[in-house]
Amino acid sequence: MVKISTFSNILLFLVLFPYLSLIQTPFDTQPFAIIFSILIFSILLIKKDNDLSFPFPLWALFLIFLYALGIYFINSNYYYGMRSLVGYASVFFITFASYKTFKYFNIKIYIFSIYIWLFFGVVQLLFNKNFGRWFVPRMSTSVVRGVTSLAVEPSYYATICVFALILNELFYRNAKYNRKVYYLVMCTLVFQIIISFSGSGFLFLLVFFLSKCISLIFFDQGIERYRILFSSTIILFLIIFLFLYLPALQYTRAGMLLKNVLKDPMTLLFADQSVADRVSHVLLSFYSLLYSYGIGLGLGTWGDYSNLLTASAGGRIEEIANVWLSTGGRIMSGWGTAIYEIGIFGVLFVIVFLWIMFVGLRRNKEMKSVYFMSMLTIGFAMLMAVPIAFPLFGYTLGAFLYYAYKGQELQKE
Numbered sequence: 001m002v003k004i005s006t007f008s009n010i011l012l013f014l015v016l017f018p019y020l021s022l023i024q025t026p027f028d029t030q031p032f033a034i035i036f037s038i039l040i041f042s043i044l045l046i047k048k049d050n051d052l053s054f055p056f057p058l059w060a061l062f063l064i065f066l067y068a069l070g071i072y073f074i075n076s077n078y079y080y081g082m083r084s085l086v087g088y089a090s091v092f093f094i095t096f097a098s099y100k101t102f103k104y105f106n107i108k109i110y111i112f113s114i115y116i117w118l119f120f121g122v123v124q125l126l127f128n129k130n131f132g133r134w135f136v137p138r139m140s141t142s143v144v145r146g147v148t149s150l151a152v153e154p155s156y157y158a159t160i161c162v163f164a165l166i167l168n169e170l171f172y173r174n175a176k177y178n179r180k181v182y183y184l185v186m187c188t189l190v191f192q193i194i195i196s197f198s199g200s201g202f203l204f205l206l207v208f209f210l211s212k213c214i215s216l217i218f219f220d221q222g223i224e225r226y227r228i229l230f231s232s233t234i235i236l237f238l239i240i241f242l243f244l245y246l247p248a249l250q251y252t253r254a255g256m257l258l259k260n261v262l263k264d265p266m267t268l269l270f271a272d273q274s275v276a277d278r279v280s281h282v283l284l285s286f287y288s289l290l291y292s293y294g295i296g297l298g299l300g301t302w303g304d305y306s307n308l309l310t311a312s313a314g315g316r317i318e319e320i321a322n323v324w325l326s327t328g329g330r331i332m333s334g335w336g337t338a339i340y341e342i343g344i345f346g347v348l349f350v351i352v353f354l355w356i357m358f359v360g361l362r363r364n365k366e367m368k369s370v371y372f373m374s375m376l377t378i379g380f381a382m383l384m385a386v387p388i389a390f391p392l393f394g395y396t397l398g399a400f401l402y403y404a405y406k407g408q409e410l411q412k413e
Contacts, residue, residue, distance in 0.1 A: 007036075008101035009109050011094075011097055011101060014032050016109075019156065020135055021136065025137055029387075029391070030137075037090070054096060058095065069088075072084075074298070077304070081301070084300050090388075091349075098401075099398040103402065110171065111177075111181070111185065117149050118188055121148075121157070129147060129148075137152065139152060145197055146198060149192070154196040155198040155200045158193045158204065159201065159385070161190075162193065162205065162377070163378075167396065170396075170399060173370050183231070190239070199256075202239075204380070204381050209236040212228075212232050212369075213229060216232070240258065269320050270319070276320050276324045278333075278384060280320050281332045282333045282336050286336065288305070289340075289346075295344075296340070302330065303327050307327060310322075310325065333385065334387050335350055336383070353379070356401050358371075360404030361375075
């Protein structure tokens, strides 16, 4: 019989390498993590000696998936809708699998994975940007863009590293390794975000360290708090300084965005097409809640309704959308996608995320700062760019769910 620790380690590896595939597939994000999570769910379902019970947030995620399934058959685009449906399924199944297996994983898998990402990123930076292309379905970069490592785009690479930074906080706070390893992993991940040259990655990194500083001030005590706060502040200002004044970085996408933000933040909305596009997606998806009367406009129907939403919203929203609005493909917001497609159940999705974080914050006194910092960082990332099908989102949610509902037991041990 395969040990549950084996399942736990395989799941961790799959979510840490969501784009990796030894066979050609038509997908950017590979389906292996959700398939394996469904396998874990099925095994626990048929084994009589296993406890399949789970807390309220998982029941809510299952209900959201069922509603999305119903909407898919009623009013959805067949192709794009299926991709969205897999996203809602992945949130439930990967979160469930993470919640049930998290305590059995081997921390060496996480650390080893971080250095694999680093190895491919450094080789691409120094020698050949296409190094490792045979492991992923595509690599989209250019001379002015950063490296991708084992992701399909620089921004995806940066997003992996940001979520890995959150796991680093979680593991260190639960004594999975010492302070030296904690700082080594943190610096390794920050370095990888920098060499990705990703504007969104740079923005997520700023939010991460700002959230970390705020959470340390309000929720931590003791001398260790000041040590971590000081080091986090130094890293934050060092990153800003490098992107403002280092020639190799100041003309990257992240460097130009930072320069424009410091000069006049509002001009970005009306002068930068990429920023206008992302903000338009967020604003219109939230406006759609009123437009659809809370029912949702269906899975994968963004191309059908985006122009109608723009005209109906009018005002500033229409002005920003007129700068640039992409109407094909997916909505560039995880929360926005859920609210646009399944209406009030998308709002429930956001509430479930906040519920998990607040329950964990209340029950785990030693992890309050980690929960608060992660709530702000993940919440912002999901608002701006990260899709709900991103495997590390479900896995991280399951980890926080585990500590939220097992925290009281852990403190008694």
